């Protein structure tokens with residue numbers, strides 16, 4: 001009898017939860033529908049998939065039938081765990097999350113004038129310091145230009161305030177420094193220099209080699225960026241790999257659940273060959289570079305594009321999927337603009353408690369965007385990539401099919417931000433967390449839903465694709481994403497391999 005009473009209590013509790021859930025979505029539900037759903041484990045998902053303000057029993061019945069057939073479809077791709085053992089499973093992890101370089105638990109900005117001053121001062125001082133160490137470049141303070149003769153060569157550093165084309169057709173840049181402002185002129189005759197100057201963005205801190213024209217005006221001969229130093233790419237001692245995925249977009253109608261589930265099965269050792277199984281066995285780390293869920297209210301009318309319409313439901317589903325990743329793989333997950341943290345950069349880590357069903361997992365580490373993790377001695381910078389968009393819009397030579405080129409531009413600036421006032425918002429933190437304070441060995445990113453790889457001065461730039469099908473927005477923009485690809489990079493050989501769950505597999509030499 002006690003059992004029956006308990007079951008009745010659970011059912012009445014479920015009824016209450018169903019009604020409350022509908023209220024929270026501002027939807028009305030009739031008694032018959034509640035009765036149909038009270039014994040359904042996936043009641044939330046079913047309600048979320050019903051559009052309109054009234055949830056009728058007809059709609060519920062339709063969804064239940066659809067859900068059952070969907071479940072029978074999922075059976076084919078259910079994660080199959082095998083007795084697979086790999087090298088990575090038997091060794092201890094070796095990593096350090098470099099919390100000093102991310103905003104998580106360190107945000108102190110109130111958006112006041114003082115915060116902006118501190119932010120720009122920190123940025124200028126750090127980047128100025130990098131220029132000061134450069135051989136063959138001896139910057140003079142702006143107020144010391146008075147002592148220099150006309151047309152004498154001079155080096156100078158400044159932050160870009162304004163950029164325009166003069167009446168004579170010359171590109172003109174106004175720069176600021178603690179000692180005052182000055183004007184730099186790029187002659188329209190110099191094509192190569194104009195190409196370089198075309199990449200200069202507002203708020204960039206640049207070095208200029210030029211000739212003095214007057215006390216406030218300089219003729220530009222060469223533009224320098226803080227940049228990375230030239231060095232050989234590093235190789236690791238252990239034969240292990242790091243995997244990169246991004247932009248899963250759980251909760252979107254376009255989330256490629258079948259392909260993603262196949263990927264999880266594969267990670268658990270269900271490979272097509274011995275060679276592949278061996279390679280999977282080396283995966284010890286995984287970076288997930290943001291847009292983990294599709295979010296709610298990220299853009300107008302998004303609600304119509306969602307299969308799971310509440311953010312908690314989306315993270316619950318994400319958690320279920322993450323739990324299928326073998327526990328010997330250390331996962332570093334950063335947020336993107338679709339996740340449940342502030343949209344402005346730098347973004348703090350998603351609180352792990354938000355994804356309740358993975359809060360007990362010791363191998364899942366939430367990090368900010370940007371963030372840094374030292375993996376087997378490789379300094380790895382992780383950034384979702386929101387500012388890449390502004391790079392495409394602000395510079396003519398870049399495009400969204402080659403995200404790696406935007407990544408190189410940001411490395412040259414030693415700064416992941418692209419200036420205030422463009423599309424991507426920034427919070428002026430007293431310490432600028434967007435600066436690239438060290439020379440990274442890896443720069444992992446996502447956001448563009450398009451893969452891209454490059455090697456730049458010892459740093460491997462790796463941009464992941466997505467697990468979301470092509471969206472209407474992307475169709476309108478003519479952008480073709482590269483979905484269903486998990487990228488692994490062997491740290492000993494630096495070999496990068498694409499594992500394509502939307503078809504095929506491809507190996508790329510470093």
Ligand SMILES: [Fe+2]
Nearest residue numbers: 247291447449
């Ligand atoms: Fe995305």
